[in-house]
Amino acid sequence: MKKTLIYLLAGCASLMSLSATAATLTQADKEARESYLKAAEKFTLGDYKETLKYLDVAEAKLKATNPRISYLRARAQYALENYVEAQKACKTYFSSSFVKDDGYKLMMTLNDEISLRVDSINKERAQEVAAQRTAAAEKEAAAQAAAKDRELLYKQAAIRRAQDVETQKAVKLQEDKVFKEVQQKNTKEAYQQFIYDYPCGYNVAQAKSEMNKKWPSLTKVLRKNKYGYVNKAGDLVIKAKYDYGADFSEGMARVSRAGKYGFVDEQGKEVVPLIYSSVSSYTYGWAVVKTSDNEAFFVNKKGEKMNETVYNDAKSFSEGLAPVQNEFLKYGYIDVTGNEVVPCEYNTASWFHEGLAVVSKKMDNGKIVYAYINKSGSLVTAFEFEDAKDFQNGIASVKKNGKYGLIDKFGGPIAECEYDYIAPFNNDGYALAKKNGLEVYLDKEGVQWAKANGKYIKLN
Numbered sequence: 001m002k003k004t005l006i007y008l009l010a011g012c013a014s015l016m017s018l019s020a021t022a023a024t025l026t027q028a029d030k031e032a033r034e035s036y037l038k039a040a041e042k043f044t045l046g047d048y049k050e051t052l053k054y055l056d057v058a059e060a061k062l063k064a065t066n067p068r069i070s071y072l073r074a075r076a077q078y079a080l081e082n083y084v085e086a087q088k089a090c091k092t093y094f095s096s097s098f099v100k101d102d103g104y105k106l107m108m109t110l111n112d113e114i115s116l117r118v119d120s121i122n123k124e125r126a127q128e129v130a131a132q133r134t135a136a137a138e139k140e141a142a143a144q145a146a147a148k149d150r151e152l153l154y155k156q157a158a159i160r161r162a163q164d165v166e167t168q169k170a171v172k173l174q175e176d177k178v179f180k181e182v183q184q185k186n187t188k189e190a191y192q193q194f195i196y197d198y199p200c201g202y203n204v205a206q207a208k209s210e211m212n213k214k215w216p217s218l219t220k221v222l223r224k225n226k227y228g229y230v231n232k233a234g235d236l237v238i239k240a241k242y243d244y245g246a247d248f249s250e251g252m253a254r255v256s257r258a259g260k261y262g263f264v265d266e267q268g269k270e271v272v273p274l275i276y277s278s279v280s281s282y283t284y285g286w287a288v289v290k291t292s293d294n295e296a297f298f299v300n301k302k303g304e305k306m307n308e309t310v311y312n313d314a315k316s317f318s319e320g321l322a323p324v325q326n327e328f329l330k331y332g333y334i335d336v337t338g339n340e341v342v343p344c345e346y347n348t349a350s351w352f353h354e355g356l357a358v359v360s361k362k363m364d365n366g367k368i369v370y371a372y373i374n375k376s377g378s379l380v381t382a383f384e385f386e387d388a389k390d391f392q393n394g395i396a397s398v399k400k401n402g403k404y405g406l407i408d409k410f411g412g413p414i415a416e417c418e419y420d421y422i423a424p425f426n427n428d429g430y431a432l433a434k435k436n437g438l439e440v441y442l443d444k445e446g447v448q449w450a451k452a453n454g455k456y457i458k459l460n
Contacts, residue, residue: 032061039072051076067096071103074110083117090114115177150413157412158445161394164410172202179203189216192250198283199319200354218266229253229268238268249281252301263287265301272303280316288322289315298322298338307338318351321375331359333377342377346446353390356380356409371397372411381411389424395444397422397431404433406446415446430456 009233025033030377055073059065072088090111175198182190191211200202218229218237227245229238239393244261246254255274262274263282272279272289280288286298286306296314313325321333321341332344333352346359347368352375361371361383370388372380387399394409397419405417415422415433422442423432430441430449441449441456448459 032058035061036069036072039076043072043076046079048076048079056117065096067094067099067103069094070096071107074107074114078110078114078240083114083121087111087118096204154413157408157410157414160410160412161408161445164394175201175203179207182207183210184243186214196320217251218253220245220247220253227255229264229266237266238264246281249283250285250301252282254279254281254287261289263301263303271301272299282316284317284320286317286322286336288316290314296324309338315351318353319355319375322351323349323351323357323358333357341375342373349389352410353392354394356391356396358388358390370398380409381407392425393444398425406431406442413446414444415442 001246035054035058038053039058042048042050042054052073055069055076058069070089070093073091074086077083077086077089081314090107093107094111095195098191135400178197179194179201182194191207191214194201194207195204195211198207200401201207201410202326211286216229216232221228221230221236223240226240227242228236228240228310231237242255242257243259244254244256248266251266252271254261255270257274259277260274261276261279262270263279265271272287276289277294278290278293280367285300288296289299290296294312296311297309298314300306311324312327312329313331315323317336321335323331324334324340324344325331326344328344329347330344331346331349332340333349333353334360335341345361347362350358356372356374358370359373360368362368363383369383370385371383372388374380385398385400386402387404391396391409395406395414396408396409397404399405400417403421404419406414406422408414419433419435421434421435425431425444430443430451433442433448441451442458443449449456450459451457
């Protein structure tokens with residue numbers, strides 16, 4: 001190769017014209033020859049890109065090409081693995097007038113090599129195109145299958161909710177029957193037990209209202225920066241002597257003095273001494289108290305411990321269960337007898353609402369994900385949510401991939417996670433949602449509505 005190139009360079013004086021002499025060369029011819037010589041020099045140094053640049057200049061000066069330029073261009077393009085361009089240069093070479101010298105033999109060999117490479121590249125590209133088409137077809141088929149599965153999942157969830165409507169009718173009939181019995185008994189204890197048994201019942205609001213009217217609790221008042229309590233007539237029953245006073249709950253009120261908390265009953269007796277760093281309100285007959293050593297436990301209305309178990313943290317009872325945290329900083333749930341009904345294995349745990357609670361776990365990658373469990377501790381959903389709200393009339397807002405959607409109490413989908421924000425449902429059965437900066441309203445089946453002049457207009 002090098003020998004042949006030297007041979008070609010030796011004859012570079014005939015670059016522009018085989019019969020031309022230095023005296024008859026034009027200025028453009030001379031500049032073209034100089035560019036060709038620089039191209040040949042760059043080629044011997046292995047600088048193939050610069051070789052092509054100088055060949056371009058030579059052709060521009062000549063306003064044409066010739067076999068020597070085509071030869072060198074083919075070799076440079078081949079060295080750069082630009083096989084298509086190298087093949088073009090070979091075709092130009094063979095289509096021009098040339099001398100069958102050593103360069104011709106090399107070009108024949110080079111042309112054969114390039115043809116093989118180009119055929120191989122074309123074959124590979126054809127295979128890649130075929131593979132891409134196959135992959136695209138498979139992706140499209142998978143997307144269609146996923147869409148069908150999603151559509152089926154939504155239909156099944158909607159059917160299940162429709163069936164549950166019938167179930168709830170029977171539940172309501174039974175609850176109505178029990179509530180009438182409570183009204184007939186007409187005792188505070190009966191009303192309180194009904195509220196315990198039906199915390200999210202259809203009649204619970206009425207039960208609380210009737211109980212409060214028949215057996216009104218004392219009301220807190222603030223006098224001279226101290227809290228006390230008065231009866232319905234406004235008479236001071238409990239002197240205003242506390243730094244803090246909460247509303248009565250189950251006949252007991254949280255009070256504090258000098259930074260310590262305890263409870264008083266409606267007669268003003270401090271039945272639970274003011275010795276704790278914090279306390280919760282009474283629910284289901286129990287309150288959480290916390291010592292200055294951050295030990296948490298439950299006490300009854302006499303201030304007696306539920307048992308000897310001490311927790312790192314605990315929350316008040318909701319729907320008969322209370323979240324507790326063990327010494328390993330994991331949360332579970334206990335019932336009103338103190339038995340652990342949901343093992344302590346979660347990073348966080350919410351109160352139960354409508355029979356379901358939100359719990360979280362920390363994944364191996366450090367990400368916190370949320371799921372819903374029922375009162376037996378069984379998972380209703382997978383740990384797949386970035387955020388999860390409490391259920392409200394059988395519906396909860398969840399977040400996945402940075403977007404919010406809705407699910408039902410069975411874990412079934414109602415609305416895709418495609419919204420930037422979903423507010424709680426209003427009393428009219430609609431929830432404000434935002435998507436791509438636009439406001440829409442969602443009904444309890446995930447259907448989008450717009451609101452104009454106080455009226456809802458269906459969008460889809």
